[in-house]
Amino acid sequence: MPAKRRIKARKQPLQQRSRETVAVILEAAARVLEARGLEGYNTNAVAERGGISVGSVYQYFPNKDALTLALIGRFEQALLEKVQDAVATSEGKSLTASLNLVIRAQLEVHAERAGLNRILETEEDRLRPASAEPAAASELKQLVAVLLARHRREIGRPVDDDAIEDLIVISRAMVDHALQKDLSRPAAGRRVLRAIEGYLHGPVRDA
Amino acid sequence: MPAKRRIKARKQPLQQRSRETVAVILEAAARVLEARGLEGYNTNAVAERGGISVGSVYQYFPNKDALTLALIGRFEQALLEKVQDAVATSEGKSLTASLNLVIRAQLEVHAERAGLNRILETEEDRLRPASAEPAAASELKQLVAVLLARHRREIGRPVDDDAIEDLIVISRAMVDHALQKDLSRPAAGRRVLRAIEGYLHGPVRDA
Amino acid sequence: MPAKRRIKARKQPLQQRSRETVAVILEAAARVLEARGLEGYNTNAVAERGGISVGSVYQYFPNKDALTLALIGRFEQALLEKVQDAVATSEGKSLTASLNLVIRAQLEVHAERAGLNRILETEEDRLRPASAEPAAASELKQLVAVLLARHRREIGRPVDDDAIEDLIVISRAMVDHALQKDLSRPAAGRRVLRAIEGYLHGPVRDA
Amino acid sequence: MPAKRRIKARKQPLQQRSRETVAVILEAAARVLEARGLEGYNTNAVAERGGISVGSVYQYFPNKDALTLALIGRFEQALLEKVQDAVATSEGKSLTASLNLVIRAQLEVHAERAGLNRILETEEDRLRPASAEPAAASELKQLVAVLLARHRREIGRPVDDDAIEDLIVISRAMVDHALQKDLSRPAAGRRVLRAIEGYLHGPVRDA
């Protein structure tokens, strides 16, 4: 019976062993993706790498895409946390210093497993049903909003939702590009910062 | 390294008929990609859609990826031409007006076959061996350099190669995002312009 | 196949619980089969449906086929009992009336869970090692023999074992067909009766 | 893209080679089914047995079920032809003689590859969407109607569509049963004939 393609987890890992297995699967998937790319990324390889059986992969993920999505989720979560820290730490600092902290956080998360993360971003396009925005996205917007609100005065003009979205798009693109070009962290940081501050302070015309 | 996977065309379509066949194949590939996505994109489908045989596809393209790359090339060529026109037309106009023309050109090319082009951009990542930058890219940079050179004074500071690259990255990301969000052309144009002018005029600190 | 003649249950708590579990498993299997067909019939689904663990299923049935056979047995038992009742009730009635009672019994048992029973009949073919006739079959023959013996005179000719077998085959096929065609109970009954009486009274030539 | 499950042939074997391949596939499937039963019947085995590749099987049959259905069709066609011959040959003969010819035809077709045909009948249930009656079925009814019409007088009462259906059901069931019991052809013929003549001449009550 062709049950409609599930995409959420098939079974919640309630017990200790289960949770471990899920972690093993995710890490194995990550490693396969890193080592062999999308090309060599298949469920059997993941199982083998994880030292478990394919069946176990399917015990927790209804299909390969669900596994990939979980990996993407893990990445987004990591990004979110780093940014959260950065926003918290930047309390009381200047706007530029604050932005620098957030940018550095982004660069770090992306750089950590650059190869893997690049692939995941690619897959995100294919897997995200366009409409479905990840929960992490709106949380990220929130964080940026908080950060900017602190410097309302300095910026001198309201920063609406669209602008925040644009800022995120811009910095994400620049960070990706910087990593692809293998720029040094400081150089990358400088360029991203310029783009962001430009957007914030630059001339604006009426809608 | 063992036998290297060919990626360039196997045979130059010198003859008239050949060139026609290549065009048929490319258009068929485009349509399959639009209609069925990456999922349903396969050489047999392309051949069928084009009313030719698979064998013929392989007569002109050594493998599927080469076909996809040709499609990407076609897209980049179209973009380049539109931007060329825009740059030419903008001669004598103000910086803002000029940028607007270029941005509009980009939006048009991307929107024309939005679905298809989005997929192609995704595939570009996978197919471009990182190092290999498309010829079109440097030409595009050239064009932007020319445009900006006209307004050197107005900008008030030199715009080096890196900055041009950044500008291209930013506008590309914003255009993509605008199309994905299905923004109206004017709204999209406004937001892209803001990002670009911000980058150009914004504060800069020393490297 | 468990012992058929159960002695009234003594206080045997362990066995009591076991019997309950077996019943739960059988009913769960039946429901899965009804709801999802042979396609979706698997031991894990049965366990889940029954609110027990797969392990428990294997505690009572050595393998999936054994479970299916038990289900078939349950069905045959039900049929046998209904027919027993019908034969008992028909005591003293005319041949036609008696046959009608038996036919009605058959139709009822089959109709009760038509979908399920149809599937079980299909599986019977695959699972019954050809030679192995179910115990129920010979009991059924016995019952029919008893019924017909009562009307020896009326029939006017001896009804041997083969004939009884044929009668069972015919009525089973007709009942199946009637249910598949979704005939009304009376219409189905009429047609089955005609086939049976025809067989009984029709012309016969020598062997 | 989950194209809805096709069931008809994927490609019509127009050319010589193609038609041969289809024949090879069908015969290989038949042999696998005979030798290993439904259990061991899988497309890889079929391909191997046919000395071709799995891909070729899927070139002509969209999926395994379609292949099985083709096999069923082949069987039904054979049955139809034999019965056609029998009906033609029986022209001018007595009713009993005619029925005997048809019954013999049925027995022959079924016996020819008894194991295979039994399995196919089992699969028919699963594969035929209940409603969809095979074309062959109505043709068969037609033939029986023609045969009986010749003996209208002798039968002494009209034989409507339902009755013809019943006759077919009955003889099919009896033939199946005879083969399963491994009866001799004459014995089987005698018993089937009795059932049929009984149905035709037996007492009938009002609807």
Place this chain on the structure above:
DNA sequence: CATGAATGAGAATTCATTCAT
């Protein structure tokens, strides 16, 4: 006895690519 996580052989199906015609 019960549990349910883990196993892994096995089966269906796809599709890039080849090559005889």
Place this chain on the structure above:
DNA sequence: AATGAATGAATTCTCATTCAT
């Protein structure tokens, strides 16, 4: 050059069964 039948490696996913807890 074109054709399109054939290939078969590769991949996804299922599910009966086991066994440590």
